[in-house]
Amino acid sequence: MVEIEKTVGEEGKELVVHKKTPNHEAVLKELIDIVGEDYVMDDSASLFVYSGDMTENVPHMPEFVVAPITVEEVQKIVLLANREKIPIIPFVSGSNLGGLTIPLEGGITVDLKRMNKILEVNEVDQYAIIEAGVTFANIKNYLDKNHPDLVYTYTYATPAAGVVPNALLEGLATLSTKYGTTDCFINGLEAVLPTGEIVRVGSGAVSKYWFGRNPLPDLVGLFTSWQGMTGIVTKMAIQLDPKPAYSGIKMIMTDEIHEAFQLMLNLGRAQICDNLIMFNWGLAFAVIQMPRETVGSEKMEGAPSISLEMDISAINTLKEFEAKVEVIEKLAEKYGFGVWDYQEVGDDITKVLDVPMTFAGLFTHGPGGLTWVGAYGPCSQYETAWNVANEVFSRYPRFTPWVYAKTFKHGHFGAMRTLVGFDRSNAEEVRETREIMKEMAEELNNIGFIPYKAPVWATEMLLERGDPNFGLFLKKIKKALDPNRIMNPGRWGL
């Protein structure tokens, strides 16, 4: 563990600087030998960029940033770090919103963006093999140009966000109501273990086709939600889907919250939506980039409390698409709702739903700071969770409540996301952001929800409250894979 040298700045604006490894210059030279001079940085200005993210989590300076381009380079960096017992933090765009690339114990940030090749697309078996640094913009543009009949599941994250970390973090995307979180799209992967071995898991380990994870022990789970603590994934096979011939977005907007959640549950079971999202009035104003001073923390007269977005598609015929619309209209009618076509709602919404996209309103609002407690839980508790989230927001009138629910696997479970836009230059506001996030995570967990992409304080809460043997089991696996504790140390409190 690299010791802390100093913490600069007041609480809320602090920056932690770690002591350099005693043989800093020798390590620097070895890193340069591995990747070349242009791709190693150890000057404070460059390191600072990788020290923190847009969240309220305390930034820590890394000691080096290195940008490899081949698997062999990654392997050499890992072997060097393991020998010298220096922490390693895998990084693509740092937009995870959980502080997960902050080097909690200093060390080497490994920026994987140069590993951006799409190595293979198998049209018949519907998968792509991609390198670790491929972004959502890369995959979307590549498929649109070269394989226009195929699509991936896209997120509302920035186009510069990494596809591999997103899947490893079990994210939520445009086909999640249909298939589940983005880890469900992983057919297999290649990784460099903390001790330097290159391993493959999934069918690609024993077949020349990366068609899936069966029928083998499913070792993909040794990398998902581990937040880069068990190795560096260098390649991933991801499942693609046929591009639908017809697609559209339907909406309802209402103040009848109970009925809207009943409709959402029933639409899940109807198994017709690719994506089913409930968002509150605060987020609707964020979409149209309305500033916080204008929006405030109370809903404006006349604005609908919530909107339900229903994405539907048909692979083959218009009739198939129209049949889905008919089911939506029938179910909505049962609860007394009229259904809108999203183009009718306005251009701002149309633009923002064209994924992958930049959700600019979330950043201009704060300004600059953005964080969340996104939590996964049972759909039976959706309405309770929605009320809990709004109750917590009501105790913090400084912030506009941003709340958003999404259904996975046709209603088998779902996400309740609460987002906070805050002013990063205001230490008091940062401290208050830390308080609301903690309170939100605790209260949502009280009713059965589990924070995902969880920062250290939230994972520690889970381990404290959960089955003690779960924590011991995690520790045992981590120790077996990473005996020198070099991979993103400190995450999960391990």
Ligand SMILES: Cc1cc2nc3c(=O)[nH]c(=O)nc-3n(C[C@H](O)[C@H](O)[C@H](O)COP(=O)(O)OP(=O)(O)OC[C@H]3O[C@@H](n4cnc5c(N)ncnc54)[C@H](O)[C@@H]3O)c2cc1C
């Ligand atoms: C406005 C906004 C909207 C968002 N919307 C969504 C959304 O709709 N759905 C969603 O799921 N997410 C969303 N996100 C979160 C985030 O942007 C995505 O999850 C993103 O894909 C993560 O990729 P990244 O490149 O930022 O990963 P990073 O932050 O660079 O890394 C994330 C984690 O993965 C680890 N890691 C990175 N690469 C590797 C590797 N090769 N091997 C092992 N570990 C690795 C890192 O160490 C870290 O722990 C949103 C974020 C923002 C800011």
